[in-house]
Amino acid sequence: MNPAAxxxxxxxxxxxxQWPSMDICANMLLEHLQPCGTRIQPRxxxxxxxxxxxxxxLNADRLINRHxxxxxxxxxxxxxxxxHITDHxxxxxxxxxxxxxxxxxxxxxxxxxxxxxxxxxPRPRWFRAMARRTLTGMQRAAAVVCVSNATxxxxxxxxxxxxxxxxxxxxxxxxVFSAEPSSNWDHEADRLLGAAQDRLDILxxxxxxxxxxxxxxxxxxxxxxxxxxxxxxxxxxAPFNADQKRLATELGVxxxxxxxxxxxxxxxxxxxxxxxxxxxxSEAEGFGLPLLESMACGTPVIASDLAALRETGGSAAExxxxxDVISWAEAVSRVASDPEHRNTKAVGGxxxxxxxxxxxxxxxxxxxxxxxxxxxxxxxxxxxxxxxxRGRLHRL
Numbered sequence: 001m002n003p004a005a006x007x008x009x010x011x012x013x014x015x016x017x018q019w020p021s022m023d024i025c026a027n028m029l030l031e032h033l034q035p036c037g038t039r040i041q042p043r044x045x046x047x048x049x050x051x052x053x054x055x056x057x058l059n060a061d062r063l064i065n066r067h068x069x070x071x072x073x074x075x076x077x078x079x080x081x082x083x084h085i086t087d088h089x090x091x092x093x094x095x096x097x098x099x100x101x102x103x104x105x106x107x108x109x110x111x112x113x114x115x116x117x118x119x120x121x122p123r124p125r126w127f128r129a130m131a132r133r134t135l136t137g138m139q140r141a142a143a144v145v146c147v148s149n150a151t152x153x154x155x156x157x158x159x160x161x162x163x164x165x166x167x168x169x170x171x172x173x174x175x176v177f178s179a180e181p182s183s184n185w186d187h188e189a190d191r192l193l194g195a196a197q198d199r200l201d202i203l204x205x206x207x208x209x210x211x212x213x214x215x216x217x218x219x220x221x222x223x224x225x226x227x228x229x230x231x232x233x234x235x236x237x238a239p240f241n242a243d244q245k246r247l248a249t250e251l252g253v254x255x256x257x258x259x260x261x262x263x264x265x266x267x268x269x270x271x272x273x274x275x276x277x278x279x280x281x282s283e284a285e286g287f288g289l290p291l292l293e294s295m296a297c298g299t300p301v302i303a304s305d306l307a308a309l310r311e312t313g314g315s316a317a318e319x320x321x322x323x324d325v326i327s328w329a330e331a332v333s334r335v336a337s338d339p340e341h342r343n344t345k346a347v348g349g350x351x352x353x354x355x356x357x358x359x360x361x362x363x364x365x366x367x368x369x370x371x372x373x374x375x376x377x378x379x380x381x382x383x384x385x386x387x388x389x390r391g392r393l394h395r396l
Contacts, residue, residue: 006036009080016044026086032362071096094137105145108286109154147287150308172358179298189270200231200336203275205290216281222251223329233257272297277335288312295349316348
C-alpha cells in the first residue's frame with residue numbers, strides 16, 4: 001500500500017496531563033505523517049477535580065479517563081488501517097483496538113517498575129493491576145517502537161516484550177531547536193530572565209518526578225555556586241514540590257533559582273541558547289530529549305552516565321556517575337571558565353544533533369506500518385482461501 005493512502009489513527013495523551021515530551025513525539029509524528037495521520041485526543045472529563053482542587057481528585061480523574069473513558073472512545077474508532085499509541089503508559093488502549101494493527105511507542109520502562117522490581121518500587125495492589133493491564137496491552141500490540149536501543153534492551157532484559165516485536169526508531173529534534181538567533185524569541189527570553197550577562201546560568205528542563213533527581217540537581221548547583229558565586233539555576237517545567245523547595249532552602253540557594261513553567265518550543269530554544277550549560281542528572285531515562293535539544297541549540301550538556309543518554313549524546317556530551325556531586329560541579333566550572341572547552345562541546349553537540357531527525361523516525365515507522373498491513377492482508381487472504389475450500393469440501 002502507498003504510505004500516502006494509509007489511514008493512521010495517532011492516539012495521543014490527554015493534553016490536560018501536560019507531558020510535553022510525549023506531546024512533542026505525537027505532534028512530530030503527525031506532522032511527518034501528513035496527510036495520512038489523524039489525531040485522536042479526547043478531552044479529559046473532569047468529575048472529581050471539577051469540585052475539588054486536591055491532587056487526589058485530579059489523579060482519580062486521570063485514572064478513570066485513561067482506563068474507562070479513553071478505551072470506550074478507542075473502541076468506537078473505525079475506518080483506520082493502523083492505530084498508533086504514542087505513549088506506552090496508554091497501552092491499555094490496545095485492549096480496545098484491533099491489536100494486530102496497533103503499534104505502541106515505548107519511551108522507557110518506568111511505567112513498569114512496580115512489576116519489574118516490586119520491592120524497590122512498592123505500590124498498592126490496584127496500582128500493580130493497572131500497570132499489568134497496560135503491559136499486557138503493549139504485549140498484545142502488533143509491534144512496539146522503542147526510541148532507543150537502551151529502551152529495547154530494558155524491555156528484553158526484563159522479559160516484557162519479545163525481541164522480534166521491537167523496532168528502534170530514535171526520536172528527532174524539532175527544527176526550532178537551533179543555534180541560529182531568533183530576535184523575537186530571544187527578546188522574550190531576555191524579558192523573562194533579564195538581559196544576557198557574563199554569568200553562569202545552569203539550565204534544567206523537564207518534570208520533577210523522582211527519577212529526574214532534582215535533589216542532585218540542587219546539590220550540584222549549590223556546589224557550583226560555591227565555586228562561582230554569581231551562578232543561577234534556571235528551571236523549566238513542573239514546579240518544585242515541597243521537599244525540593246525545602247532542600248533548596250537548606251542548601252541556601254532558593255534565592256538564586258528562576259522557575260519557569262513549560263513554555264513554547266521557540267521560547268525554550270531561546271532559553272537553551274542563553275544557558276551556559278544544561279544538566280541532566282536523572283537516574284533513569286529512555287532517550288533524553290532535553291539533551292538532544294540543548295545540543296541542537298549549541299549549548300554544552302552534562303548528563304548522568306546512563307546507556308540511553310550516552311546513546312543520544314555520543315561523545316558530544318559529558319557524562320558522570322549519578323550522585324557524584326563534586327565531579328558534576330567541577331565539570332560545570334570547567335565549562336564556565338574554559339571558553340575553548342565550551343566551544344568544543346558546543347560544536348560537537350551541533351554535529352551530533354544533526355544525526356537525529358523526525359523525518360528519519362517517521363521513515364522507520366512508515367516501513368513498520370507497511371509490514372503490518374502486508375502481514376494483515378496476507379492473513380486475511382489465507383483465511384478467505386481457507387473458507388473457500390472449506391465451503392467447497394462441504395458442498396461435496
